[in-house]
Structures are given as C-alpha cells and as structure tokens.
Amino acid sequence: MDRTEISERIRREARVAGLRDARTPSLEAVERRRMQLWILTVILVVALSSGAVVLSMWPGRAPDLASPAVLRLGIVLLSLAFCGYAIEKELHLRRLTRLLTDEQVLNAALANRLHEVSLLLEAGKAMNSVLDLDAVLGVILRGSLQLLGARAGALSLLEGEELVAAAAMGDGVAPGQRLRLGEGTAGTVALTREPLLAEGEDGPGTELCVPLLHRDELLGVLEVRAERRGAFGEYDLRALATFAEQAAAAIANARLYEAERSHVAELLELDRMKSEFLALVTHELRTPLTTILAAAETARRPAVREQGATDELLGIIVERSKRLAAMVEDLLAAARCERMERPTALAEVDLGVLARLAVRDFGISGRAVELEAPQHAPVFGDPLLLRRILDNLLDNAHKYGAPPVRLVVEPRGDRILLSVLDAGAGVPEEARERIFERFARLDDHRSKPGLGLGLPIVRGLAEACGGRVWVEEAPGGGAAFRVDLPAARVPARGAV
Amino acid sequence: MRPLVLIVEDEPDMLLLLRLTLEDAGFETCLAADGETALRRIDAERPDVVLLDLMLPVLDGWGVLAELATRPAGPPVVICSATDGRRERTRAAELGAVAFVSKPFEVEDLIRVLRGSLGGPRVPRPARAPALPDVLLDRGRLGLA
Numbered sequence: 022m023d024r025t026e027i028s029e030r031i032r033r034e035a036r037v038a039g040l041r042d043a044r045t046p047s048l049e050a051v052e053r054r055r056m057q058l059w060i061l062t063v064i065l066v067v068a069l070s071s072g073a074v075v076l077s078m079w080p081g082r083a084p085d086l087a088s089p090a091v092l093r094l095g096i097v098l099l100s101l102a103f104c105g106y107a108i109e110k111e112l113h114l115r116r117l118t119r120l121l122t123d124e125q126v127l128n129a130a131l132a133n134r135l136h137e138v139s140l141l142l143e144a145g146k147a148m149n150s151v152l153d154l155d156a157v158l159g160v161i162l163r164g165s166l167q168l169l170g171a172r173a174g175a176l177s178l179l180e181g182e183e184l185v186a187a188a189a190m191g192d193g194v195a196p197g198q199r200l201r202l203g204e205g206t207a208g209t210v211a212l213t214r215e216p217l218l219a220e221g222e223d224g225p226g227t228e229l230c231v232p233l234l235h236r237d238e239l240l241g242v243l244e245v246r247a248e249r250r251g252a253f254g255e256y257d258l259r260a261l262a263t264f265a266e267q268a269a270a271a272i273a274n275a276r277l278y279e280a281e282r283s284h285v286a287e288l289l290e291l292d293r294m295k296s297e298f299l300a301l302v303t304h305e306l307r308t309p310l311t312t313i314l315a316a317a318e319t320a321r322r323p324a325v326r327e328q329g330a331t332d333e334l335l336g337i338i339v340e341r342s343k344r345l346a347a348m349v350e351d352l353l354a355a356a357r358c359e360r361m362e363r364p365t366a367l368a369e370v371d372l373g374v375l376a377r378l379a380v381r382d383f384g385i386s387g388r389a390v391e392l393e394a395p396q397h398a399p400v401f402g403d404p405l406l407l408r409r410i411l412d413n414l415l416d417n418a419h420k421y422g423a424p425p426v427r428l429v430v431e432p433r434g435d436r437i438l439l440s441v442l443d444a445g446a447g448v449p450e451e452a453r454e455r456i457f458e459r460f461a462r463l464d465d466h467r468s469k470p471g472l473g474l475g476l477p478i479v480r481g482l483a484e485a486c487g488g489r490v491w492v493e494e495a496p497g498g499g500a501a502f503r504v505d506l507p508a509a510r511v512p513a514r515g516a517v
Numbered sequence: 518m519r520p521l522v523l524i525v526e527d528e529p530d531m532l533l534l535l536r537l538t539l540e541d542a543g544f545e546t547c548l549a550a551d552g553e554t555a556l557r558r559i560d561a562e563r564p565d566v567v568l569l570d571l572m573l574p575v576l577d578g579w580g581v582l583a584e585l586a587t588r589p590a591g592p593p594v595v596i597c598s599a600t601d602g603r604r605e606r607t608r609a610a611e612l613g614a615v616a617f618v619s620k621p622f623e624v625e626d627l628i629r630v631l632r633g634s635l636g637g638p639r640v641p642r643p644a645r646a647p648a649l650p651d652v653l654l655d656r657g658r659l660g661l662a
Binding site: 123133 | 527528529532533536546547548549550551554558561562571572573574576577
C-alpha cells in the first residue's frame, strides 16, 4: 500500500469517526439565526402595514388609501425593509466568509496532522517490516528526514560510554564517528535524555536532537539538521520525539531478533558438536572393545593355548580394558563437571608432594617430566581432583605437545600458580578458549585417540577447587597451561 | 453582539471541541491552526480575545505574542498550553498575555477567564511582570481524555 492510499484511508476513517461532523451545528446555528431574523422582519412589516391600514379605516375617517401620509408610510416601511435585508445580507456574508476560512483552517490542520500520522504509520510499518538492524536504522533516519523535510541527519547508537554514528545522511556527521557522553548536542541529549532544539551552536543552522529510549534504557540519539536558522521549532521537536519512541521500539526489536538468531546459531553448533562427539565416543569405545574381543576369541583356540601365547593375549585384554575404564571414568567426570557438582569438602593439600608423585608416575610410564616446585605448596582443594588435573595436563602435553615437558609450581601471595609447559607448536590464539569447551577438539588432532574431554574436565575440576585455568604461549614457544589455585596459607619469605 | 474569540490550536479535535464549547457559552468563534494564520485572522476579523496555544507549526505561540507586542493596539491574549513552567508564565506575562491557562483545564474556568479578559484595556507591559495566576482546567470534562 503506498502513501497516498494510506492518507486516503485515514481521511475516510476520520470522516467515519465523525471528526468532521462536529462543524455542522455551527453552520446550522447561523442559518437558524438568519431564518429567525427574516421571520421577525416579515412579522414587523406585516404588523406595521396592517396597523396603517386599520388606522386609515378608523370610523370618522374617510378611507383614503391614496393619501400622501399612507404613501409616505409605505415608502418608509419599504426602505426600512430593504435596509434590514441589506444589513442582514452583509452580516450573513461575513459569517459565511469566517466559516469558510474556519473550514480551510480545519482542513489544513487536519491535513497537517494526517500527513504526520501517515508518515509515522508508514515509517512504523517500514521499521517493523525489516528485522536487519542496519536496514531498520536506515529506514528510521530516512523517515525522520522526510517527516521534517530536512536533508541532513544522523542516528548514533550508545556503545559503552560513547555514541557511535550508525547511520548518517547529508553533511556534518560521518558514519562511525564517535562522541563522548556530554560532548556536543548529541552527547548532551544522551546525558540529559531530553529532546533538544539547538540553534547556532555548531554553526549557522538549526539542529533537532532526541533520545531513543526504550523502557527507560537509552539506545542512542537521533538528530536532524537544517542549514537555515529557525528552520525548526518546538513543534517539530515534539513530532520528532514522538517518532523517536516508535524508532526506539523498532531498534529494540531488531536487536532482539539478532540476539535470537545468534542464539539459534549457537544451539545448532552445539547440536552439531554433540553429534560429532557421539560418533567419536562410539568409535573410541569400539576400538579397544574390538581388540579385546579378538584377543579373547584367539585365546580360546587350542592351537594358541598349546603355543603358550595366552599370557600375551591376556595382557592385551587387560591393557585395553584399562583404557576403556579410563574413558568411562572421563565421561563420568565430564558429566559431573557439567552438573557443577562440587567436592563435599576442600582440605589443605600439599601441591608440592602431589606434583612429585605425578612426575614419578609419568617417569615410570616412560614419559619424562621436568619438575620445578618448592618443597611444600599448600593449597585448598581435593587431593583426588588436583591429581586428576595434573594427570590430564601432563597427558595432554605429551599427547599434543612435544618434549621437554615441564611442571612448575610457583607460590604467588595468597595464590599458587601451577604451569605445564611443552615445546610443541602451541595453541593458536583463536582456539585458546575453545579447547576448554566440551566436544571441541582441534581439527589437526582428530587422528589422535581420546575423547577430547581432558581439558574440559581440568576446567571443571579447577573451578570446583576455586581456581581458574587458561592457556598461553610458553616462553620460547609451545603451550603453557596455567592453573591458578587458592593457597592454604601465605608461605614465609624465602620458603621457595 | 456576541464577543468573538480567535481559537489558535494545532490539534483539529481540540479546535472543534473548543469551538463547540465556546459557542455554547455565548461566544462567536473563528479558528487558526498555526501562528501565521492567527496573525492574518487577527488583522481580518479583529477578534475581542485570542485563545493561544504555544506549541504551533509555522510560527509558534511565542512568535505570535512577540509580533502582537510590537503593535500599538491588539486583542487581549489568553495562553492555553500544556507547557506551564514558571519561566513560561513569566515570559508570557512579559510579552503581554493577560492570563495563562494550563492544559488540561476546566471548561468553566476557561470561560470565566475569557469573559474576564474582555473589554478591559490592554495591559501595559512592565519590564518584569509577575507570573500569571494558574488556572487549572479539566480536559476530561471536554471529553478529550
């Protein structure tokens, strides 16, 4: 529906609503008074004429209708009647002229209001028919300029403590221009949240500036400029403020829609990751299971038994079963972390002792770890959880990094920093957050065995112990996984 | 003769309702929806009193008051506005308005103020006139709520 159609419809509906019928009594009153005046004049003339006739027929007087006295009376009466008619005509014409002008005034006022309303309606419809934020901002700016017949203006959105011009037309403001709160006309309006009519402050022109408020939240500022002084008045400011109310609602809607859209995209991504994870789990569990089954089947064959190869096969079965058990343990731990289950009680644990034990066990399995740790490093935590953190990080360093792998424990005031460093390729910056998320394994690690749950478990356990975990680049290259834990007591100076 | 009121107001419904109300109360009326038309009609119709809104298109109420203030003789002006701070009152009085009615208003009060402003000589403009008395009128009674 185009604008002329909308205007036409509004006009029709205004008529139906009876707005224009209110003028009718006024016209009727004039006509009624006019009729009364005429009736009065006619009655007067008839009464006077009949009086004259009756008087002339009075007994004792000869009826002489042609007498000069009666003629004079008749002429006077006729003149009076004519004068009355002329005066009444003049007054009536004046009233009609006034009413006609009134009618024009009303029409103009109505047309003006309809123009505003139809522009608002049209802009409102346009604003709500697009959901893309940039398109909405463009529609708002164009609509406001059209409303006020201006050619220059800008729409700035609030970002933190700054206004950023998101859309601009004409001279003055460039898109992307930044303005602090309280700076310039727009900045002042953002601070006071009141519409402002500014003249000659930033130049010779006039500027209208209104806040975009949605549910008491400032979204931004809309400004319209004209080169001429006095081009806008308070009337225009009010119209723009009304427009801004609708505009703010449209911006809020568009933002809501964008947030919703990105939320849906996140959920879809999570869903995809879960499907991939399920496939991975199935594959990882099936691999040792296949080996176990094959080994058991083989061990049952008499020929194998006779050759005395059973022990070797049993060894394979035990080793693969352990791997299966470890994987199931990982899955359970990850599920516990997801449910945010905290250990029942945190106790004082010596991280120095735990670190030495872990390094020894890794050494036994042929994976060397260099240790730098003080004799004692008491932290608050759960010994089982902390040991698991150490195991997962050291295992991770050996699996994805490269030797030498180093384990460093450093007391830092009321915190203790635990670091696992390797000399591998390191973790690319964009993946440093993602590797702690469940189901996320870096693409070039797809070939390595494992469920990809090691680091998410570390994060969950560290948080359960009141700590924090992150990864950064190690001095001299490689990855440095850091765990920050609360110390049990501040170590004495020089204790390291 | 019924006194003639020039109603200056930009809302069409308000114009119509004020006309009906004031005609019922014994006034003749003529209408203007912007400041420029108001000045033209003051010249053409010579109204006995002007009921002036402040927020108007083309030329606002302040512009009309300022223009009338430069003339040696003109009709008394009653301001009828929704913006009614102390500053507005003082400014209106300085520009020669004889009364200030804030919206929403009571019809009886508006009529009383208009009648009271008739006939009296134009108020001479002192440099600093006291703020005009506040007359509260009820918009709801006009059926505009």
